[in-house]
Amino acid sequence: MNTQTLLQSWLPAAGLAQAQKSVDWLLVDLIEAGDQWIVSGPPKSGKSMFALSMALKISKGERFIGYECPTPKTVLYFDLELKDRVFWSRALRMVNNDFKDLCEDRNLVRPTGLGAMDIFHADDVDKINTAVNMVKPDLIIWDVLSRLHRCEENDNGAMKKVLQRIRELSEKSAHIIVHHSRKNNVYGNADAQSMRGAGSIHGEVDGAITLTPKGTDTCNMSISARAIPAQKDRLLEWDESLNIVLPKAIPENDLTAILDRCLIQGEKLSSGELSVCIxxxxxxxDRQAKRIIAEARRLKLITGSKVGRRVYYEITKSQNT
Structure with a gap:
């Protein structure tokens, strides 16, 4: 490419031509081809079930938690935590124990017998490259980050290199990295800043999904991304087949059910967070949600306490006994 041609490619006309191209979405308005995302949450928050549920839906071209999947995509799942039996038993349950349906899914590929790997070690890199070149996936799930390296997670420079290495090994495939975050804070929902380890973990990725448990079968999902509009937090739940889904709406007048879902015992949400949950x-x-909060206060179902400039609500103590 000569100097003049190179210069032309840097000018607005060339850039706008790129901007007009259609987006190759895996999940419309959320994840596109080549993206690097991270899914984080505290221990036992359902991160791996979230990732597997997403992988199954994308492999079949089905809607996932309200996001459209335009066409079935090939998913390569590097699972470094679960035994082969446990993983596939969970996947079978997610397709309602339809053995034939799962066996016919040629788009979900999971290498067997994996354990901890080191993405900077030649032997492990060869295994990864072989799998990626053979499968040619549209999406790679890396589960879990802590078993992919031997670096110090609080070292910004080291973790930036880890994430860049994962992006390199994923080639042009979109990829999602499952990562453990810190334990929950009783004040409010977690966000991307609650991730365990260096700040570069959040800063390097294209998007982050943070899960905050809200009880035994529900969680709050917070999304932070650089290339899509701000997303509202969503309340999610696991159905009987372990798939993660949007919950069915609760009648506005069922205050107890609403509050039980939004405020688990001992947890406190700011007025804004509680409004979003409702x-x-x-x-x-929002206006209707605020009326529900006001009615709950009037009936003394919730109690507010001021922390700094914010008011945090919790279930009134007598309601928990």
Missing amino acids: QNMVGCE
């Missing part, structure tokens, strides 16, 4: 549960706007 909007997700009921399917209403």
Whole structure:
């Protein structure tokens, strides 16, 4: 490429031509081809089930938690935590124990017998390259980050190199990295800043999904991304088949059910966070959610306490006994 041609490629006309190209979405308005995302949450928050549920839906071209999957995609799943038996038993349950349906899914590929790997070690890199070149996936799931390297997670420079190495090994495939975060703070929902380890873990990726447990079968999902509009937090739940889904709306007048879903015992949410949770549960706007909060306060179902400039709500103690 000569100097003049190179210069032309840097000018607005060439850039706008790129901007007009259609997006190759894996999940419309969320994840596109080549993206690097991270899914984080505290221990036992359902991160791996979230990743597997997403992988199954994308492999079949089905909608996932409200996001459309335009066409079936090939998914390569590097699972470094679960035994082969446990992984496939879980996957079978997610397709409602339809053995034939799961066996016919040629788009979900999981190498067997994996354990901890080192993405900077030649032997492990050869295994990864072989799998990626053979499968040619649209999406790679890396589960879990801590078993992919031997670096210090609080070292910004080291973790930046880890994430860049994962991006390199994934070639042009979109990829999702499952990562353990810190334990929950009783005040509010976690966000991307609650991730364990160096700040570069969040700063390097294209997007982050943070899961905060809200009880035995529900969680809050917070999304942070650089290339898509801001996303509202969503309340999610696991159905009987272990798939993660959007919960069914609860009637506005069922205050106890709404509060039980939004405020687990001992947890406190700011007025804004509680309003968003109620909007997700009921399917209403902010003004209506605030009316529900006011009614719950009037009935003394919730108690507010001021922390700095914010008011945090929790279930009134007598309601927990």
